[in-house]
Every structure is written in C-alpha cells, then in structure tokens.
Amino acid sequence: MHPVLAIAAGQAPEPQAATDAAGTVFDAGDVIIKHVANGEHPLIHLPTLWGIDFSVTKHVFMLWFVAAIVFTTVTVLVRRFLAQPRLVPSLPMNFLEAGVEFIRDDVVLPNVGKKWLTAWTPLLLTFFAFILTANAIGLVPIFDVLGLLDHYVLHTPENSFLQHLIHGGTTATGNFNVTAGLAIVTFMAIIVAGTKAHGFIGHWKNLVPGGLPWLLYLLMVPLEILSMFVRPFALTMRLAANMTGGHIALLVMLSFVFIVAGLAGSWIAGVGVGLVVSVPLAAALSGLEIIVVLVQAYVFTLLSAVFIGMAIHSHH
Amino acid sequence: MILTYAGAAIGMGLAVIGAGIGIGRLASGTAEGIARQPSAAPQITVATNLSLFLLEGVAILGLVFCLVIVFLIKS
Numbered sequence: 001m002h003p004v005l006a007i008a009a010g011q012a013p014e015p016q017a018a019t020d021a022a023g024t025v026f027d028a029g030d031v032i033i034k035h036v037a038n039g040e041h042p043l044i045h046l047p048t049l050w051g052i053d054f055s056v057t058k059h060v061f062m063l064w065f066v067a068a069i070v071f072t073t074v075t076v077l078v079r080r081f082l083a084q085p086r087l088v089p090s091l092p093m094n095f096l097e098a099g100v101e102f103i104r105d106d107v108v109l110p111n112v113g114k115k116w117l118t119a120w121t122p123l124l125l126t127f128f129a130f131i132l133t134a135n136a137i138g139l140v141p142i143f144d145v146l147g148l149l150d151h152y153v154l155h156t157p158e159n160s161f162l163q164h165l166i167h168g169g170t171t172a173t174g175n176f177n178v179t180a181g182l183a184i185v186t187f188m189a190i191i192v193a194g195t196k197a198h199g200f201i202g203h204w205k206n207l208v209p210g211g212l213p214w215l216l217y218l219l220m221v222p223l224e225i226l227s228m229f230v231r232p233f234a235l236t237m238r239l240a241a242n243m244t245g246g247h248i249a250l251l252v253m254l255s256f257v258f259i260v261a262g263l264a265g266s267w268i269a270g271v272g273v274g275l276v277v278s279v280p281l282a283a284a285l286s287g288l289e290i291i292v293v294l295v296q297a298y299v300f301t302l303l304s305a306v307f308i309g310m311a312i313h314s315h316h
Numbered sequence: 317m318i319l320t321y322a323g324a325a326i327g328m329g330l331a332v333i334g335a336g337i338g339i340g341r342l343a344s345g346t347a348e349g350i351a352r353q354p355s356a357a358p359q360i361t362v363a364t365n366l367s368l369f370l371l372e373g374v375a376i377l378g379l380v381f382c383l384v385i386v387f388l389i390k391s
Contacts, residue, residue, distance in 0.1 A: 110362065234370075234373045234374070234377060235373075237373070237376060237377050237380050238369075238372070238376050238377075241376045241379065241380050242376065245376075245379075299369045302366070302369070303369060
C-alpha cells in the first residue's frame with residue numbers, strides 16, 4: 001500500500017516498506033514521480049485518432065472537474081444574487097465580488113485601459129478563477145482519502161475507474177501541457193488584441209518601432225518574433241514548474257521518514273524522524289505552497305494582462 | 317555520467333544565485349524608493365511587480381532546463 005497513506009491512517013507502515021528483509025525497498029524517486037505525474041493508466045480508454053491518443057488521463061479528468069466546479073460555483077452564486085428583488089450580496093457572493101473587482105480594477109484596468117476593459121476582463125477573470133482552483137485542488141488530499149477508502153472499505157477490482165483515479169497527481173496545472181494550453185490562449189489573445197486595436201497589418205508593424213536605420217531592423221525583427229514566442233513559453237514553464245516543484249519538495253520531506261526507517265531497520269526510527277523533522281517541515285512547506293498557489297494564479301493573470309496591454313498600447 | 321549530474325547541479329546553483337542577486341537589487345530599489353516617497357508606494361509596487369515575476373520566470377526556466385538535462389539525456 002502507498003506508504004504515505006499508511007502513515008496518514010495512523011498505523012506503522014507495512015514491514016516491506018520499512019526494511020529490506022521482505023524484499024521491496026522504498027524507492028523515493030519512483031514514489032515521488034508517480035505522485036506528481038499524470039498517472040500511468042488512463043481512466044477512460046478512447047480510440048487513437050490521427051496519431052493522437054484521446055484517452056482520458058488523470059490530469060484531463062482534473063481539468064474537467066475543476067472546470068465543472070468553477071462553472072457551477074460562479075453561475076449558481078451570480079444567478080441567485082441577480083434573482084433577488086433587492087440586490088443584497090450573500091457572504092460567498094461578497095467574496096466573489098471582491099475577487100472580480102480586484103482583478104478588474106487592479107490587474108486589467110491599469111494594463112488594458114478603459115476602452116478595452118469590458119472586452120478583456122472575462123478572459124482574465126476566467127484565467128484567474130481556473131488557475132487558482134486548479135492549483136488549490138492539488139493541496140487537498142481528496143484522492144488520497146479516496147484511495148484509503150478504496151483499500152480498506154470498497155476493495156474495487158484492480159482495473160476499475162477508482163483504482164486508476166487515485167494514482168498520479170491531482171494538480172492539473174503542474175502538467176506543462178495544461179499550462180501550455182493556457183499560454184496558447186494568451187498567445188492568441190495578444191494577436192487578437194493588437195489586431196482589434198490597430199488592424200491586422202498595424203499589429204505586426206507595431207512590433208518594431210518606426211524610423212530606425214535598416215541595419216537595426218535586421219536585428220530587431222527576429223528578436224521581436226522570438227520574444228513573441230518566448231513569453232508564452234515562460235508563462236507555461238513558470239506555472240508548471242512552480243506547482244510541480246512545491247509538490248516534489250513536500251514529498252521529499254515526507255520521504256525522509258521512510259528512508260530513515262529503511263536505513264535504521266525499524267519503523268520507530270522512521271516515526272521519530274517524522275514527528276521531529278518531517279511533519280513540521282511538511283506543514284511549513286504546505287503553508288508556503290498556499291502562498292505560491294495564490295501568487296502563481298495572480299502572476300499568470302497579471303502577465304497576460306500586461307502582454308495584452310502592450311499589444312493594445314504599442315504605438316507609444 | 318557524473319559530469320552530467322554535476323553540470324546540472326552547478327547550473328541550478330548558478331541560476332538561483334542569479335535570481336537571488338537580481339531580486340535582491342529589485343527589492344532594495346523598491347524599499348529605497350518607498351522610503352523616499354511613501355505616497356508613491358502603490359506605483360512603485362506596481363512597477364516592481366512585473367520585473368519581479370519576469371526574473372523569477374527566467375530563474376525557473378533555468379532550473380527546468382537543468383532538470384531536462386538530468387532526466388532526458390541518455391548517456
């Protein structure tokens with residue numbers, strides 16, 4: 001059984017996880033990578049069309065799950081608020097309104113300007129809500145709890161949907177393919193924003209400033225085209241690496257317990273190390289992770305707003 | 317094989333040193349600016365935010381490429 005779940009269940013890890021005697025050694029790297037990556041078995045097998053395997057893996061499932069949560073929460077809150085005869089916000093609606101006003105007034109408005117505010121606020125709000133929720137779900141160990149439930153209570157067969165569901169990491173935005181998808185949306189949004197503000201030719205002409213000697217153009221045009229692609233790439237890697245790195249650091253802290261137990265040969269040493277070193281450090285790291293979750297969602301939204309604003313106001 | 321790991325580790329260390337120096341200078345400039353003109357604190361903060369995140373992104377890019385070296389180069 002997953003050694004972390006054993007500790008979480010309040011019992012000693014099984015002997016095979018603690019000593020070499022039973023034959024299997026705790027392989028920290030393997031456990032960590034399996035806990036953060038996409039999961040080896042797809043949840044729903046779909047056919048391979050045109051060379052792309054469309055099977056639903058764990059991160060795809062988390063994408064849909066997060067989208068459903070964000071959609072239902074926001075829609076239900078706002079519909080219920082607007083259906084009242086006198087508009088009095090309830091407590092969750094207050095939070096939602098504070099968040100929306102924060103993004104609209106402090107992130108979108110200074111960068112995009114009043115003229116295009118209503119055009120670009122929905123996209124940036126969607127980015128913020130989706131990325132915040134997707135990041136935060138990685139901190140909630142709900143699928144590990146489901147795994148415990150499955151192991152002790154339900155005993156589903158080996159290849160069931162539930163068994164495949166509990167393997168792999170739940171942070172969809174820790175997968176660089178997911179964040180690449182979001183960054184591609186930003187890439188398209190930059191081009192669309194520049195086109196709507198200055199016309200199709202105008203947007204591309206605004207990439208380089210006018211009136212320079214032609215030798216400088218030879219340098220600047222490839223540089224600007226390169227930077228056009230590097231910015232979404234940096235957005236991708238920033239979000240994915242921040243999310244994955246935090247989880248890996250947390251798992252390394254918790255793995256000390258099992259590594260020490262394996263070295264010392266008894267589980268008491270492991271539990272001792274856990275109580276004194278691992279669990280406090282892991283708690284502190286989780287607190288830091290909460291900050292990182294909020295900041296990374298804000299940074300993605302802010303940078304998208306800045307790039308869109310740069311495409312709109314590029315005639316200065 | 318050892319050289320691959322050593323190279324990646326040294327690269328990661330250098331990337332973090334670069335980020336530390338850069339962000340430290342940004343922070344010092346911001347603190348000094350706010351100390352001279354406390355009423356301009358929001359504008360100074362906004363001007364610092366963007367460079368901060370871009371610099372952090374560059375550092376993370378460096379770390380990720382070092383990770384690629386460790387995991388994806390078959391020797």
